[in-house]
Amino acid sequence: MRMSSSVFVLDNGGWTAKVGLSTDSPITVPNSIMKAKSERRRPFIGNQIEECRDVSGLYFMLPLQKGYLINWDVQKTVWDYIFSKECCPINLSHTSLIITEPPFNFPSVQEAMAEIFFEEYEISSLLRINPSTLSCYNYRHKNPTSKCCIIVDIGYSFSHIIPFVNDMKIKAGIRRIDVGGKLLTNHLKEILSYRQLHVMDETYVVNQVKEDSCFVSQNFYNDMETAKLKIEDNTIVKDYVLPDFTTIRRGYLTDAGTTLDQQVLRMNNERFSIPEILFHPSDVGIRQMGIPEAIMDCLKACEEETWPHLLSNIVLIGGSSKFPGLQNRVLNEVRSLAPIDYTIKVHLPEDPITYSWEGGKLLSKDPGYSNLIVKREEYEEEGHALCYDKFDI
Amino acid sequence: MAGRESGRIKDSIQKRILDDDSRKRRQKKALDALEQDNFHEDPHADLVMSKKVPKFQEDNKNSTRKRKTRSAEYFKLRFRKNFIQLVEEDLNYNSSSPNYTTAQVPQSCYPERHFCTVCGFPSTYTCIPCGARYCSVKCLGTHLDTRCLKWTA
Numbered sequence: 001m002r003m004s005s006s007v008f009v010l011d012n013g014g015w016t017a018k019v020g021l022s023t024d025s026p027i028t029v030p031n032s033i034m035k036a037k038s039e040r041r042r043p044f045i046g047n048q049i050e051e052c053r054d055v056s057g058l059y060f061m062l063p064l065q066k067g068y069l070i071n072w073d074v075q076k077t078v079w080d081y082i083f084s085k086e087c088c089p090i091n092l093s094h095t096s097l098i099i100t101e102p103p104f105n106f107p108s109v110q111e112a113m114a115e116i117f118f119e120e121y122e123i124s125s126l127l128r129i130n131p132s133t134l135s136c137y138n139y140r141h142k143n144p145t146s147k148c149c150i151i152v153d154i155g156y157s158f159s160h161i162i163p164f165v166n167d168m169k170i171k172a173g174i175r176r177i178d179v180g181g182k183l184l185t186n187h188l189k190e191i192l193s194y195r196q197l198h199v200m201d202e203t204y205v206v207n208q209v210k211e212d213s214c215f216v217s218q219n220f221y222n223d224m225e226t227a228k229l230k231i232e233d234n235t236i237v238k239d240y241v242l243p244d245f246t247t248i249r250r251g252y253l254t255d256a257g258t259t260l261d262q263q264v265l266r267m268n269n270e271r272f273s274i275p276e277i278l279f280h281p282s283d284v285g286i287r288q289m290g291i292p293e294a295i296m297d298c299l300k301a302c303e304e305e306t307w308p309h310l311l312s313n314i315v316l317i318g319g320s321s322k323f324p325g326l327q328n329r330v331l332n333e334v335r336s337l338a339p340i341d342y343t344i345k346v347h348l349p350e351d352p353i354t355y356s357w358e359g360g361k362l363l364s365k366d367p368g369y370s371n372l373i374v375k376r377e378e379y380e381e382e383g384h385a386l387c388y389d390k391f392d393i
Numbered sequence: 394m395a396g397r398e399s400g401r402i403k404d405s406i407q408k409r410i411l412d413d414d415s416r417k418r419r420q421k422k423a424l425d426a427l428e429q430d431n432f433h434e435d436p437h438a439d440l441v442m443s444k445k446v447p448k449f450q451e452d453n454k455n456s457t458r459k460r461k462t463r464s465a466e467y468f469k470l471r472f473r474k475n476f477i478q479l480v481e482e483d484l485n486y487n488s489s490s491p492n493y494t495t496a497q498v499p500q501s502c503y504p505e506r507h508f509c510t511v512c513g514f515p516s517t518y519t520c521i522p523c524g525a526r527y528c529s530v531k532c533l534g535t536h537l538d539t540r541c542l543k544w545t546a
Contacts, residue, residue: 037436059437060430065476073469080465104493106479107486112472120463160496176496186427191513194539200432224515269513282505284427285420289498297498 007369008090009098009360010082011131014064015156015181015319017046018357019082021090022364026357029082033074034204035059045081054245058204067102067157067180069109076116083121096373097123098360100131103160103174110391111384118379125373128391131356132162133169135317137366138359139347140167148306149313150295152330154278154320156181159291161298165306169392173301175294179281181320185210187284188274196265205251209240209265210274213253216325217272218332227269231256236271239264275323279333292333312343317352409522409542416524511535 009026011018017031029046036044038054049055063075081087097117101110110128117123132151139149153160158180163173189206192199199206217223227236237256242263243249256266277283279290289297295314299307311334316327327348335344349355363369374390411419474482483492509516509528516528523541527533 035435035437040437040440043437057433057436059433059435062430066428068476068479070474070476070479071469072472073465076465076468104483104491104496106483106493108472108474108479108482112468116468120468171491174491174496175498176493177498183427186429189432190426195512203431221515228514273508273513280501280503280506282501283508285424287500289501293501293503294498 006090006094007096007098007364008088009357009364011100011134011354011357011360012064012069013100013131013156013319014062014067016353017078017082018354019088020357021088022361026354026361027088028353029078029087031063031075031078033061033077035061046078046087048081048086055204056245057201060203064157066178067155068106069101069113072112072116076120079116079121092121092123095123096125096127096364098127098129098134098364100134100356100360101128102157103130103132103162103176107388110387114374114379114384114387118376123376125375126379126387127369127373128387129360129372130162130169130392131317132160132164133392134356134359134363135315136164136167136169136359137363138349138355139313139315141359141362143313146309146313148309149315150298150310152291152295152314152316152321153318154180154291154316154326155318156320159278159294159318159320161291161294163298163302163306163310165302165310170302173298175289175298177278177281177288177291177294178286179277179288180318181207181210183284184214184274184277184320187277188214188270191270192265197263199265205243208243208250209267211322212251213238213240213267213271214274214323215272216275216279216323216329218325218329220272220276223272224269234268237266237268238271240267275320275326278320278326279329290333292330292337295330295334296337308342311338312345314344314346315355316346316348317355319353321348321352411523411542419523510540 007022009020009022013031015031016028018026018028020026030049034044034049035058036052036055037057039052044052061071061074063069063071063078065071069075083090083092099113101113113128114126117126132153135151136149140146148163148165151162151164153162159177161175163170185203185207188210189199189203192206223236226234231237238253239256239259240253241248241251241259242265243251244263279292281288281290299310302310314330314334316330327346331344331346338344372390374387378386480493484494507516507526508514509532510525511527511532514528516526518527520527520533520536520541525536525541527536
């Protein structure tokens with residue numbers, strides 16, 4: 001049988017899509033259409049935002065809501081951009097596509113996806129898969145002796161904890177926490193606007209503030225005491241110099257009180273109380289477990305003999321796992337919750353954002369790859385039923 | 394016997410106290426706000442896009458292609474379902490096996506922590522009318538001036 005000439009991996013995230021041919025390295029594309037106040041002639045799709053000089057007051061149109069594909073018109077426009085000459089020029093009719101979807105994706109979304117790719121883009125074959133499965137594949141590829149792993153995907157829309165035993169996902173053990181990067185950014189926006197400066201319209205800039213200045217505390221109440229000290233003794237307080245889009249394009253963190261001529265945000269307990277929500281969602285009134293507790297809860301759904309293997313292979317992926325200190329905090333908290341005779345290891349990949357994409361790249365070279373996919377001819381013959389049989393949810 | 398009683402107690406009776414339902418409503422509103430994509434309105438909403446303007450992109454060059462590509466608008470209409478509809482549909486369709494609703498983590502077994510709604514530091518006091526937390530008289534003052542009962546829905 002003739003093999004498809006190329007494989008394109010599309011990790012369709014809520015904030016960014018990670019895209020590229022399996023022979024290349026991934027490109028990160030904002031998965032949204034953005035409208036700027038300063039540029040009224042056109043919207044910006046994906047990476048076109050780099051052409052926009054002044055990104056203050058950016059308005060976002062996102063295809064995904066709570067992590068699931070809802071706004072198809074926006075998504076189609078972004079995909080058109082991704083497959084165009086501007087981003088990744090590929091011949092779709094000779095391409096096999098790996099696309100990611102969240103756990104428990106809804107059947108009607110899945111049907112719509114298959115229809116759009118086979119009938120509109122006319123791709124030669126499709127593999128619809130969880131980003132966690134790709135990450136698991138990537139992890140197993142690098143650690144062949146690890147039979148089990150727990151993928152902790154801290155994304156933009158939510159966080160998932162997904163256990164794998166012998167490469168099989170344990171569906172009953174999947175846990176979702178409704179806290180992700182979006183909620184963190186929005187909460188930071190809210191408290192900054194109340195305490196200092198109205199930044200409710202500045203999602204894009206505040207997201208950068210979050211990325212540049214937030215960290216995960218190792219001893220929360222101690223850090224709170226430190227943050228109460230005067231500037232001279234306070235090791236946490238910093239000033240964030242805001243971008244003005246003439247000389248400063250992206251803001252940066254600096255010592256408190258040293259900048260006089262620029263507009264700054266004073267970052268004190270905000271620096272660590274924002275990522276803290278991942279560990280205590282109840283801090284903002286979400287009555288759910290934090291990540292370490294949810295990891296332990298997910299174990300309950302797995303057989304006890306797999307526990308030591310699962311606990312020594314915890315893998316963090318997703319953009320929000322990049323907060324400094326997060327890996328260590330997860331390790332310490334799981335350590336204190338788990339039985340003492342189990343070894344606990346928390347693995348943070350070099351780039352947790354593209355880890356799933358890299359997994360897709362490796363999977364496309366797997367000898368079993370051609371058995372996983374649905375070809376266009378097969379889809380035309382058997383339709384959605386075949387997709388249900390072949391693709392795991 | 395009128396007259397001699399504490400002024401503070403008299404005032405506190407007159408003070409409006411939010412009931413549990415409206416406190417919950419307020420909290421739900423705050424949580425919904427955390428899910429918003431944008432706080433402000435579409436800055437281009439008042440622009441009228443002319444449909445007659447030709448698009449100088451690949452569409453023109455590819456005119457030899459047989460297939461007509463469908464517009465993004467077509468797919469919006471074709472797959473029109475909102476999030477709540479999808480969750481309900483999923484619950485009806487596969488209620489026995491693990492699904493979106495069952496995957497949500499349960500409530501934590503640890504007690505909630507409380508932080509001052511004004512400055513963010515750990516707090517010990519609760520505002521009587523609205524239930525917000527505060528840590529000092531200074532923060533209570535700010536809270537009363539800016540937020541307390543000011544947003545009542």
